[in-house]
Amino acid sequence: xxxxxxxxxxxxxxxxxxxxxxxxxxxxxxxxxxxxxxxxxxxxxxxxxxxxxxxxxxxxxxxxxxxxxxxxxxxxxxxxxxxxxxxxxxxxxxxxxxxxxxxxxxxxxxxxxxxxxxxxxxxxxxxxxxxxxxxxxxxxxxxxxxxxxxxxxxxxxxxxxxxxxxxxxxxxxxxxxxxxxxxxxxxxxxxxxxxxxxxxxxxxxxxxxxxxxxxxxxxxxxxxxxxxxxxxxxxxxxxxxxxxxxxxxxxxxxxxxxxxxxxxxxxxxxxxxxxxxxxxxxxxxxxxxxxxxxxxxxxxxxxxxxxxxxxxxxxxxxxxxxxxxxxxxxxxxxxxxxxxxxxxxxxxxxxxxxxxxxxxxxxxxxxxxxxxxxxxxxxxxxxxxxxxxxxxxxxxxxxxxxxxxxxxxxxxxxxxxxxxxxxxxxxxxxxxxxxxxxxxxxxxxxxxxxxxxxxxxxxxxxxxxxxxxxxxxxxxxxxxxxxxxxxxxxxxxxxxxxxxxxxxxxxxxxxxxxxxxxxxxxxxxxxxxxxxxxxxxxxxxxxxxxxxxxxxxxxx
Amino acid sequence: xxxxxxxxxxxxxxxxxxxxxxxxxxxxxxxxxxxxxxxxxxxxxxxxxxxxxxxxxxxxxxxxxxxxxxxxxxxxxxxxxxxxxxxxxxxxxxxxxxxxxxxxxxxxxxxxxxxxxxxxxxxxxxxxxxxxxx
Numbered sequence: 105x106x107x108x109x110x111x112x113x114x115x116x117x118x119x120x121x122x123x124x125x126x127x128x129x130x131x132x133x134x135x136x137x138x139x140x141x142x143x144x145x146x147x148x149x150x151x152x153x154x155x156x157x158x159x160x161x162x163x164x165x166x167x168x169x170x171x172x173x174x175x176x177x178x179x180x181x182x183x184x185x186x187x188x189x190x191x192x193x194x195x196x197x198x199x200x201x202x203x204x205x206x207x208x209x210x211x212x213x214x215x216x217x218x219x220x221x222x223x224x225x226x227x228x229x230x231x232x233x234x235x236x237x238x239x240x241x242x243x244x245x246x247x248x249x250x251x252x253x254x255x256x257x258x259x260x261x262x263x264x265x266x267x268x269x270x271x272x273x274x275x276x277x278x279x280x281x282x283x284x285x286x287x288x289x290x291x292x293x294x295x296x297x298x299x300x301x302x303x304x305x306x307x308x309x310x311x312x313x314x315x316x317x318x319x320x321x322x323x324x325x326x327x328x329x330x331x332x333x334x335x336x337x338x339x340x341x342x343x344x345x346x347x348x349x350x351x352x353x354x355x356x357x358x359x360x361x362x363x364x365x366x367x368x369x370x371x372x373x374x375x376x377x378x379x380x381x382x383x384x385x386x387x388x389x390x391x392x393x394x395x396x397x398x399x400x401x402x403x404x405x406x407x408x409x410x411x412x413x414x415x416x417x418x419x420x421x422x423x424x425x426x427x428x429x430x431x432x433x434x435x436x437x438x439x440x441x442x443x444x445x446x447x448x449x450x451x452x453x454x455x456x457x458x459x460x461x462x463x464x465x466x467x468x469x470x471x472x473x474x475x476x477x478x479x480x481x482x483x484x485x486x487x488x489x490x491x492x493x494x495x496x497x498x499x500x501x502x503x504x505x506x507x508x509x510x511x512x513x514x515x516x517x518x519x520x521x522x523x524x525x526x527x528x529x530x531x532x533x534x535x536x537x538x539x540x541x542x543x544x545x546x547x548x549x550x551x552x553x554x555x556x557x558x559x560x561x562x563x564x565x566x567x568x569x570x571x572x573x574x575x576x577x578x579x580x581x582x583x584x585x586x587x588x589x590x591x592x593x594x595x596x597x598x599x600x601x602x603x604x605x606x607x608x609x610x611x612x613x614x615x616x617x618x619x620x621x622x623x624x625x626x627x628x629x630x631x632x633x634x635x636x637x638x639x640x641x642x643x644x645x646x647x648x649x650x651x652x653x654x655x656x657x658x659x660x
Numbered sequence: 661x662x663x664x665x666x667x668x669x670x671x672x673x674x675x676x677x678x679x680x681x682x683x684x685x686x687x688x689x690x691x692x693x694x695x696x697x698x699x700x701x702x703x704x705x706x707x708x709x710x711x712x713x714x715x716x717x718x719x720x721x722x723x724x725x726x727x728x729x730x731x732x733x734x735x736x737x738x739x740x741x742x743x744x745x746x747x748x749x750x751x752x753x754x755x756x757x758x759x760x761x762x763x764x765x766x767x768x769x770x771x772x773x774x775x776x777x778x779x780x781x782x783x784x785x786x787x788x789x790x791x792x793x794x
Contacts, residue, residue, distance in 0.1 A: 432747055432748060435747035435768050435769060436673055436676070436747050436768065437675075438768075438769050439673075439676055439679070439747070439768040439769035439770065440673065440675035440676055440678075440679055442769045443676070443679035443680075443683070443769065443770070443771075443772045444675075444679060446771060446772055446773055447679070447682055447683070447686075447687075447772050447773070450773050452682075452686055452687055452773075453682075475769060
């Protein structure tokens with residue numbers, strides 16, 4: 105069955121000619137017979153003439169009806185062609201190029217997909233559509249193949265006018281003239297980018313779905329979830345069906361949220377590519393590792409991997425509590441050792457030989473060191489158990505900096521370095537426990553003093569960071585090597601190469617600092633460059649002056 | 661307020677008793693009576709009249725706190741003050757000791773060179789505050 109009547113013009117034309125011939129023949133024969141019968145008066149001839157005229161009339165009517173029917177069918181088919189062309193435009197990109205690869209014509213779908221208007225792109229080489237050099241090479245090879253009279257089908261990496269990546273499924277065939285020459289290359293192109301992306305996403309999600317850690321992907325500005333794997337959904341009680349309406353912010357309390365924003369801030373500003381922080385959900389403590397990822401179109405997402413660290417915490421607690429018990433027991437013998445050495449060292453028992461005095465001094469110094477470790481363990485255990493009270497009040501960080509510089513000056517002198525304070529011009533109030541902040545400062549400052557080259561300065565600086573005050577302690581020491589950075593704040597970590605033989609550390613100072621700052625709702629971190637130095641800093645939320653004013657009794 | 665002169669010290673650790681003896685008798689000039697257990701000290705109290713009890717807290721058999729309660733309940737020793745010494749430095753533990761009426765809590769390890777001075781300061785300030793309160 106022919107699809108369109110005008111696909112077969114010859115039979116149609118023959119039918120028309122046949123009818124016309126019959127009409128003319130009928131009319132001519134009828135008129136001749138009629139004239140002839142009039143002359144002869146022959147009734148038979150007259151009847152024959154009348155029959156021929158009637159036949160011609162019938163043939164004429166039939167031909168008119170047929171012509172009208174054909175016209176109707178042609179009109180219907182014309183509309184079908186238009187619909188098909190429209191459908192083709194909706195679905196497929198069609199582009200014709202010359203033998204040199206310059207674009208001769210494009211359809212409407214092309215302009216929609218690639219963003220070029222027809223008059224912008226016609227005459228331009230197709231290579232402008234190649235995503236990269238590899239795609240350009242493929243284009244050359246395909247053109248050669250098709251110019252030889254072949255058809256090529258395959259996938260191409262193309263680029264739109266705005267630079268967007270397009271994965272295209274393409275068929276290119278030659279338009280061959282009667283001479284046998286290829287006049288044009290016609291490309292039929294389908295944009296399969298979203299299908300490919302969906303397929304890739306599905307593949308990735310299938311793997312991520314079964315990971316033992318919770319994984320979620322969310323928008324960096326709205327924090328709305330685009331994907332959450334099975335473990336993540338189980339921990340949050342979310343169903344896979346209604347993830348679209350969820351936001352990562354639903355998971356945190358207000359205080360946790362401010363910590364979350366502060367942690368994600370450097371990621372969103374592009375200062376860091378990943379960030380780790382610890383928090384807690386209803387199932388227990390979790391460590392959240394967050395990355396920023398960018399797709400081909402430049403759209404950014406945040407991926408957070410949430411790891412349950414309950415067991416790790418329990419192991420740490422167990423380690424600490426057993427160490428803590430031992431520590432208590434250590435304090436009693438230490439009392440005797442330290443007491444005896446102190447009495448000897450003081451000279452109340454009489455003068456000692458210089459060598460004896462030297463040995464007593466070594467023993468005394470090391471008993472001090474042992475006591476420092478024991479005390480740090482106890483402090484840390486109390487901090488982690490919430491047994492150490494944090495008495496917050498409005499504190500001006502400028503006072504903390506100057507007091508810290510003053511009280512730690514003797515240690516700086518021992519290390520042959522000096523503390524330089526770069527304070528703020530305006531009051532820098534935070535709600536904090538001044539004693540605990542001094543403890544943090546002393547820890548950071550003694551580390552910096554120990555690691556600074558002799559004769560150099562350790563800089564204490566106070567910075568206004570919008571909603572927070574940042575206190576930093578910077579040294580010109582050797583810097584923290586890459587491999588040690590992730591665990592620097594963990595217990596009993598001492599970095600090889602950063603140990604100072606003269607001034608030993610307990611390996612707990614930074615862990616204590618982190619706990620104290622965490623209990624103040626702040627963050628503590630560091631920036632370092634090997635060979636240049638390290639800057640440790642902590643940030644605490646600003647408090648208004650009102651907090652302090654309210655503490656002052658009203659004067660009647 | 662009388663000057664502090666006589667101290668009764670109880671600790672189950674012989675070495676600490678020795679260090680404290682040197683600190684309080686040699687560095688300072690206190691009249692010091694030492695015992696290595698609560699029951700022994702209570703026995704000694706039958707013949708002694710110290711102004712201050714310096715008690716270790718964690719002792720087997722009878723803790724320093726238990727001993728101080730017994731002494732306080734005896735009308736003959738009602739005015740003897742107590743200072744505890746402890747290797748446990750928790751805030752909560754110190755609070756319990758202070759609530760029992762002790763003048764103060766000294767944490768171990770102590771500095772033998774300044775122990776006497778530390779005790780005298782506590783004696784002077786807290787004792788004066790107690791008297792004022794009465």
